[in-house]
Amino acid sequence: MEEEIDYFKDEYELEAENRIRNLCWTVSGDYNMSITPDLESFKLSKYIGLYDAIKQGAFAKYLDKEALSTYIVKKVFLSGDKDYLMYIMQMCVDSAIKDALCQDRPGVLAIRKQAYEDILEYKFDKMTATFLGRIKIEVLKQELGFSNGASQNIDEYVKLIQSLENVTDSRKIIEAVDYIYNSCIDNTFEKKHGDLEKVLSVTMEELSEYDWKDFLNDEMYEDMLERYMEDIESELSDIANTPEEKKEKEEERKNNSSIRAYTEEDVEKxxxxxxxxxxxxxxxxxxxxxxxxxxxxxxxxxxxxxxxxxxxxxxxxxxxxxxxxxxxxxxxxxxxxxxxxxxxxxxxxxxxTLKHSLIFRNQREFELSDNGLIVPSRLWRLGRVRDDRIFSKEIRKDxxxxxxxxxxxxxxxxxxxxxxxxxxxxxxxxxxxxxxxxxxxxxxxxxxxxxxxxxxxxxxxxxxxxxxxxxxxxxxxxxxxxxxxxxxxxxxxxxxxxxxxxxxxxxxxxxxxxxxxxxxxxxxxxxxxxxxxxxxxxxxxxxxxxxxxxxxxxxxxxxxxxxxxxxxxxxxxxxxxxxxxxxxxxxxxxxxxx
CATH class of the missing domain: 3.40.50.410 (von Willebrand factor, type A domain)
Known part of the structure; x- marks a missing residue:
């Protein structure tokens, strides 16, 4: 996608966006890559925002993002919950790329360490409220080296995520995500909708026929499926926001969508x-x-x-x-x-039909009148009947x-x-x-x-x-x-x-x-x-x-x-x-x- 001009950003936001984009492009090596800067995360912690940008670049460089995104879309098509799937996928992707990323760019290690610490500081309470959040806390703690050990039910999933380190095979990542989702979020999914093979067998034709507008913030410019796929890809690097936060923001967006307020300067822009x-x-x-x-x-x-x-x-x-x-x-x-x-x-x-109607309309028609051509057969009416019109006038329509x-x-x-x-x-x-x-x-x-x-x-x-x-x-x-x-x-x-x-x-x-x-x-x-x-x-x-x-x-x-x-x-x-x-x-x- 061509980079669009956003007229509703102040100088600070524009500077932050440029920094994020340049960092992402540098890591990926692809300067034509479409990037969605996460300014909210950057405002919360610049390290979280920067690591998110680095991950977007690394995701494009080391993994098959189309295969991973397509799996998410197919799972959602079969009634999977996008936000929970994304949260699990983000943990798995982070594990898969972090070592290769730090080997290629050693400076990333310090940014990642600070980003992890900031996530625990700012998001700890919200993460402890859910089982997936507690899994993520343990993953981050072990990466930072101060874990006291996880409970048995959490440790299984932490080890599965850690087993993906340096894995570039998309299928293995997808299998891990699917297992965690079916075990932790919806243990009836396979019974209702089928196993992973059933999910992956969903065709692009089936996806194209589905109405994705309820999943999109803005359907203005793009084919809905393509836009949704791009949204999935851009969100896969998000390491800070929990599924519950995303759902709250989406609900707030829907509640506020009927009335939007802009300044006069905005309107001109x-x-x-x-x-x-x-x-x-x-x-x-x-x-x-x-x-x-x-x-x-x-x-x-x-x-x-x-x-x-x-x-x-x-x-x-x-x-x-x-x-x-x-x-x-x-x-x-x-x-x-x-x-x-x-x-x-x-x-x-x-x-x-139109031509014949016009021809019929233009045929010579006559109507009785008090002037025009005399109609001899009507002369007898003069002085004898009320309708004593004896003239005929031609009517032509154009x-x-x-x-x-x-x-x-x-x-x-x-x-x-x-x-x-x-x-x-x-x-x-x-x-x-x-x-x-x-x-x-x-x-x-x-x-x-x-x-x-x-x-x-x-x-x-x-x-x-x-x-x-x-x-x-x-x-x-x-x-x-x-x-x-x-x-x-x-x-x-x-x-x-x-x-x-x-x-x-x-x-x-x-x-x-x-x-x-x-x-x-x-x-x-x-x-x-x-x-x-x-x-x-x-x-x-x-x-x-x-x-x-x-x-x-x-x-x-x-x-x-x-x-x-x-x-x-x-x-x-x-x-x-x-x-x-x-x-x-x-x-x-x-x-x-x-």
Whole structure:
């Protein structure tokens, strides 16, 4: 992963991070290695923080960290407890690398000794409260040379950990970890889920299909499994924090995740962070300010809009998010190629329906009038019946009077079905292009207080721009009401008489509220409040004469929210083969009835 700029560190933290990174890189010999500095441990004790960095480097140099991390992930997949597994693995890894590390770099011995002493000083009470903690205390004491001997039930595990000294065979380390976990933490694991061979037989395909978001602090940038694997690897060198401390911190993070407070200076820095990870905006500063002042009101006060064509179109630099976006395009393209015939058939069917509807609309039609061409057969009505109109007037409707906006929910909740969503949007866009109907396609997601509006194609772009939708990328949250309001703001300014808004979403508007320094606290955009706000924006659209169709991309249990948001005008497509049939019914109705 490219090293990211963190804008929320003071000078002390940045200096500490640089020191930790340089130490880790020096030990590993790999200056491209991704490093996660443990600043909390460094603040507790600089020796603990430095030894943690040294261990990260040594772990990468001496052991197969991918094999060890994969075992942890597979064990968690089968209901193992990650924090306890990590704690055991950390003790075993430390034992395996410490002698080789000190032989290569004798200066590490003094740092390790002080780190061990500081762990016992600062963490002793918490470690004595658990069986694993008492095992670790005994391991550290024996390393420091002042152990009085361990009790029999602890000594077995201490000797097993010590037996791993200078072991580089990942399998032996994994066997030790698995034995200690099954013996000390969950003695029913093998009976319920199988032995070590069963754990190791879990396939990457099974892991990829699992939803890892509950295990992640931030799923914004990466494939969840890959991100989780990287988190595991970075935590394997942590020698200070107990499983109980990690669980407490995770619980605190979850409890505080709905409201986050940042200073005004932080908010300004967030803009640069957004620019770095979503690409530069195609609007200048004044244009963005005017839009924000006009649109970000009511429930969306203190929110901001950010209009971009994506990180691939206009990057600040080639960072991890850029590479992640490239991978996602490859995934979307693969899905398109894999369903090429079905997609082509859907585009052809939907385009044909649209064209025929427009032809029917443009057929010569006449209506009775009080002026125009005389209809001889109606002359007898003069003075005899109430309806004495004897003229006929031709009515012609113009194709150019239609315009369509396609708005795609690009939040992290769409991650599993992202390629499917991209294909659905592509089918609609390609069909509209073939029917010569002006349309725009945009995706939306919310990061901090910015709702990102990513433009894939503009209203009058050529047909070749339709495939830009394959740059569809999912991340973070979704403030649907604000995104719909922003799309409506520009759609309503179009000259066409008949305007249609198609929204592809999973019916789950959900955003973290931001509190700015000196400003009123924003309400969390979740649950009933978020659904009601989104439904309100849909009603506003319709009151302005915009026809709205929801294309549901979520799970069946969320249909209730989708119905509340869109009313009867939404399509639930379970099978891509039937996509064009369902969508064409709605669009045909809109064209022929207006």
């Amino acid at each position: 967030i803009y640069s962070y957004v620019e770095l990870n979503y690409g530069r905006s195609y609007l200048n500063e004044n244009e963005q300010k005017r839009l924000n002042n006009r649109i970000c009101r009511g429930m969306h006060t203190n929110c901001r809009l950010y209009f971009t064509e994506g990180i691939l179109a206009n990057p600040v630099k080639v960072n991890y998010q850029y590479k992640y976006a490239q991978r996602m395009i490859s995934n979307n393209q693969f899905e398109l190629n894999n369903n090429f015939r079905v997609v082509k058939k859907n585009i052809s069917h939907l385009a044909s 194709n150019s009077r239609f315009v369509v906006d396609i708005l795609i929910d690009s939040s992290g909740s769409q991650r599993k079905q992202a390629p499917k969503v991209a294909i659905q949007a592509y089918i609609i866009s390609a069909a509209l292009s073939q029917a010569k109907i002006a349309h725009r396609v945009m995706g939306f997601s919310t990061f901090w207080n910015y709702t990102i509006m990513q433009r894939f194609r503009e209203y009058d772009d050529p047909e070749s721009k339709d495939k830009e939708i394959l740059k569809f990328l999912v991340s973070s949250n979704n403030r649907d009401g604000l995104a719909i309001r922003a799309a409506t703001d520009s759609l309503i300014q179009r000259e066409e008489d008949n305007k249609i808004l198609i929204i592809l979403s999973d019916g789950k508007p959900n955003d973290v509220a931001i509190k700015r320094s000196g400003a009123a606290k924003a309400k969390p955009y979740i649950g009933k409040a978020a659904i009601n706000d989104t439904a309100l924006e849909i009603r506003k659209c319709r009151s302005l004469g915009i026809s709205v169709l929801g294309v549901f991309t979520g799970h069946e249990e969320d249909l209730i929210a989708e119905k509340k948001i869109f009313g009867k005008d939404f399509a639930y497509i379970r099978d891509i083969n039937n996509f064009s049939n369902i969508v064409s019914v709605y669009l045909k109705k809109q064209i022929t009835d207006t």
